[in-house]
Amino acid sequence: MTAPNQPDIRSAQFYVKYIQTFDVPFRILIAKSADLVQLRALCHEVNAQVIRHVIDHQHFGLDHARLLAQHHHTQFGLEYLTRKPAFANDNAVRAALFKNNGSSKLVLDRCFRTLNLFRLNNLAVGREANEKTMMYARDTLRTKFDQSTPDQKTQFIIRTEGRCLRFFYQMQLDAETADLLGKHMYSSFILVRNLLSFPGLPPEVLRGIFRSPIISKHQGFRQRILSHTNCPADVRIKAKQK
Structure with missing residues (x-):
């Protein structure tokens, strides 16, 4: 202080x-x-x-x-x-x-009211705030994230390297956000690790991660994708062919 x-x-x-x-x-x-x-x-x-x-x-x-x-x-x-x-x-x-x-x-x-997702995230993780503010910030972050556009959600997840996902475990990613994340080429170890820890990760995102170069460098990620409950059938087939 x-x-x-x-x-x-x-x-x-x-x-x-x-x-x-x-x-x-x-x-x-x-x-x-x-x-x-x-x-x-x-x-x-x-x-x-x-x-x-x-x-x-x-x-x-x-x-x-x-x-x-x-x-x-x-x-x-x-x-x-x-x-x-x-x-x-x-x-x-x-x-x-x-x-x-x-x-x-x-x-x-x-x-x-006028704070963006990134400022709310800083408050939600306990920076710049006391315990009560942190808890209210988490609730507000969930609401604002849910009301954001697919592009805003995607950029927020990528720029925070997926750390923000800890606050959204009870939420589902909408189809457009999943599609945008599925088209991203992944090179960040931290981002991929945090995405794969998200319980409701959609098949499109798993498919996008699987085809990214980072998978060849980290075989542990490959196994986590294949064992994920949402892993698409085509990804399992490609994995067997390699």
Whole structure:
């Protein structure tokens, strides 16, 4: 985690010393009329009702949103923050929210909305995120993958060398995606290994892997294809002829 910079430390100290000591109604009054120093300090506010007025402040901007996403941890406050797409779509805000234990499913859904398959995959494998975000990212990845075009699915599988398939074991590849994967010429050991570990690998893909040059270099793959439950009959016949 990135170490806090000096302005953030000073604003946190200002909040604790000069603002947090007051009760909630008075802190709301401070939030409504805050100057720029107070506004930055209020991004460390712990109360959801106060934070709503902080976000509604006329001078509350992206820098404040980034700070608040790091230091505020109530579900209501973070949901109120991410109502604005400009905040939910900001990379720094999202990075903080992905590690914030206060982020609800609604908050994460708003942050995931514009992410592509590759970014979701990074979150799903535990990079850049806490456990809760990782689990939600996996569900979202499955949905977005299912809604993607055959070409997008194919490129995603190939460019991740099939590592993404671990999240799709309960899913079936559609016919067009299988056809595109079947036409690919395979040279990556990792990609082939991961494809052959996928339970529902279609016959077209097995056929495409079998005719790729990598098979002559790795006889173990040849045996795995022939023993696969979806291995096509023509591949078994060709294997006997060689």
